[in-house]
Amino acid sequence: MTLEELISNCKKQDLKAQEELYKKFSGILFAVCLKYSPNYHEAEDNLQDAFLTIFQRIEQFKGKGSFEGWMKRVTINTVLQKYRKKKIFHLSNEEQIEQEEVVEVENNQVPLDFLLKIVQELPNRYRLVFTMYVLDDYSHKEIADSVGISVGTSKSNLARARGILKIKIEDYYKVKLKN
Numbered sequence: 001m002t003l004e005e006l007i008s009n010c011k012k013q014d015l016k017a018q019e020e021l022y023k024k025f026s027g028i029l030f031a032v033c034l035k036y037s038p039n040y041h042e043a044e045d046n047l048q049d050a051f052l053t054i055f056q057r058i059e060q061f062k063g064k065g066s067f068e069g070w071m072k073r074v075t076i077n078t079v080l081q082k083y084r085k086k087k088i089f090h091l092s093n094e095e096q097i098e099q100e101e102v103v104e105v106e107n108n109q110v111p112l113d114f115l116l117k118i119v120q121e122l123p124n125r126y127r128l129v130f131t132m133y134v135l136d137d138y139s140h141k142e143i144a145d146s147v148g149i150s151v152g153t154s155k156s157n158l159a160r161a162r163g164i165l166k167i168k169i170e171d172y173y174k175v176k177l178k179n
Contacts, residue, residue: 126161
């Protein structure tokens with residue numbers, strides 16, 4: 001079945017088509033959920049919520065642009081909506097925004113699993129802003145609008161996330177150099 005047929009059948013509430021769509025895209029969308037979730041279990045819950053939203057709103061996809069891109073956007077918005085309800089974001093004094101931290105890694109490589117682990121360990125508000133800005137190329141204005149915070153708070157949360165990650169990466173290299 002082609003993607004167009006799958007979409008068409010999902011719009012008709014065809015359970016087999018929904019199952020096939022889930023199997024085809026769950027891995028990709030789970031990776032998106034992992035980026036925005038504090039742990040594996042919550043990412044699984046977020047994936048299920050995202051697919052429920054996708055199936056409820058699939059009529060809104062008009063065939064313009066990438067269907068996968070549309071599903072990723074729905075997934076991100078579903079997860080963000082969940083966190084907005086939890087009110088995990090705090091306002092900050094925009095005048096005290098730290099300079100962007102730059103971590104220079106000389107010819108050394110940090111394992112991907114370590115990077116994913118330390119990003120997931122960030123406090124929710126920092127992880128979401130970091131993920132949106134660094135990994136998904138949102139602007140601070142887009143983040144602010146999506147999450148319901150000011151641009152300054154977005155910038156501040158990003159700077160704090162980078163600061164935490166910098167310390168953890170430096171600690172990783174200190175341990176690595178000792179061994």
